[in-house]
Amino acid sequence: MSDSRDLPDFDALPPVEGMPKGCAWGVFDRDGHKDKLGCLNLLTADTVKAAYAEARDGVTISLNASMNLLKVPGGPRAATGHKVLSWAEDVSPSACGHLKVLDDEVSFNTQASSQWDGLCHFAHQGTGLGYNGVRVTKAGLEDPDERGDLPGLEHWHKRGGVVGRGVLLDYLAYTRAKGITYEPFSRYAITIEDLENVAAFQKTDFRKGDILIVRAGVAEALEGLNGEEQLGLMIKGQGGMAGVEGSEDAAKWFWNKHFAAVAGDTFAFEVFPPQKPDGSLGDMGDLVLHSYFLSMFGLNIGELWNLKTLGEHCASTKRYSFLLTSVPLNIPGLVASPPNALALF
Template identity: 40%
Template sequence: MADTLKNAQQRLSAVASSITGGLVGAGHQFPAFEDLPKVEGEPQGCLWGFFDKDGKKDEIGTLNLLTASLVTAASREIIDGTHIQLDWPLHNVQFPGFGRKVFSQKKVDLMVSLNFKSMDDELHINTQSGSQWDSLKHFAHQATGKYYNGLTHDEATRTDTNGIHNWCERGGIVGRGVLIDWLSWYEQHKGKAPSAVSRHEIPVEELEATLKWQDTTTRPGDIMIIRSGYVRWHNNASEAERKSGTQENSIAIGMKGCEESVRWLYDHHFAAVAGDTVAFEAWPPKFEEGWCLHEWLLTQWGSPIGEMWDLEKLSAACAEKKRWTFFLTSAPLHVKGGIGSPPGAIAIF
């Protein structure tokens, strides 16, 4: 039975691959990195203007790749109905880094004010202090002070441009998710994994090796997710270790920020990327070298970045099913001009 399901999934995946590859290519003809039109003041490889339509500046970037046809093809990933939410509990980060406030919940007894036997609650969250999406107005190119599609920092502080509400109004984020379980690959092939609270850089060649080991092929428009081990570390760390690793030291494992990584990400044309670590890329970045992935993904291409997603149950399910692709839905908080949001992400097999 397991072999039959696997064979059926492989056939459906092959069909979907042929369908989506053509549709994405037909809808968005991406030039080679070197052939992209030069944008004044920005490095070669900038996509500003690429998704603009009818004279209106685009505000959703590579989410434009998530067309109805691509979503329909991605739905063929659903075979047995297993579903896993990828949000960490909001209270999980005990000591948020970068001076951010701790999550708090106030439970309100309505008997006091309304004489109803009923409850409300009031939440305080910093949207960067747990599982999150970074919007296209979260991080600017540090040298120019500009966000995606030329939004200036001054404009970002006083307008809703590039806010997460644009994602919600288009129906959220829905497509094919791909887990690159680098942590499992590393531990099987190299031994003990590097510390999640070290600035260990994950290179492209190891991501490719992981995909090969999983027998997984990516497609344009995929939502690519890397498991590096940060959430597992945090789940098993002591209170003192958590405080040291998250609040007192702003250092974390992640994808290597370099020219090879930038070109690899561009050539794969992902709709969005995510991971289980603090900043997706190894942090802090080396801004002076010009390959900070936040600047390329969020600023140059308009690609959302998901951070601190809980990939532990997802990893176990993928290993059990021997498939690392799935249907993915994400419903961010619908906040006008939103800068970050819990992902509300669910993987469905």
């Protein structure tokens, strides 16, 4: 099944043994082949052609934050490193001393700035299984013979990257217009009702295969701060991060809208820390939307995108939809990647 017109709603998804209700494994399988793209299958030729109509003003906006956005010292993910190499001084001075040539080397963690979380990033924690029932391991992603069967981001290139209709829900601008205040660095949940209110306020409609983007103001609050200042914001918020509510009802809403992908400017797209069924606060393993989106729906999540300029342009033109393009790095077995995303108006 690959046509969005055939997609069952959340409550009608066929049960999958050992998995919670709402597991979409097998929905996009075709001709006996196990799917590796998930909801990107909704970007059909007709859907993409319709999205081209959004690019008519000659305006392009980058949605990518600086690769050294996060500078918090001592974090679990390495900061971006950039080394400039002079052929005359560093590569082979004796042989290349006369050459005026520069190279560079870059090292970074793919979670340290704007990113796509690929379908190998977060397994269903109870079973350890990833999207479509595969067991993703470090060894498997590093094995050239095994990783081809895993839903790594390199498979995006086989379909020509991602091109579709992007839709911005600018929650930050909406709250400013309505006199609502909140701290991006706090456990502030943006509810599904909030998202629907923003859509109504903007007069924004949704279509199957849309790429939904939510602006909450987190990434732009980090821009220009040093590591100690960023850490100060996080300490003040006691580790809380604003984001979309993490609940089964929220997961159901997203699936039933049949988005091709989702993204935002927050750390996890969903609010952190997550709330467990007993009402207590959990840790990363308790992220509800990550579990549904990545491991059960096959719905990629973009995080820490740079949405300030996009929000300002949408507000000035009263247009909140656009042609979105994105091409991750083409590395076999890649778990996450800078999005290299553009909005075209």
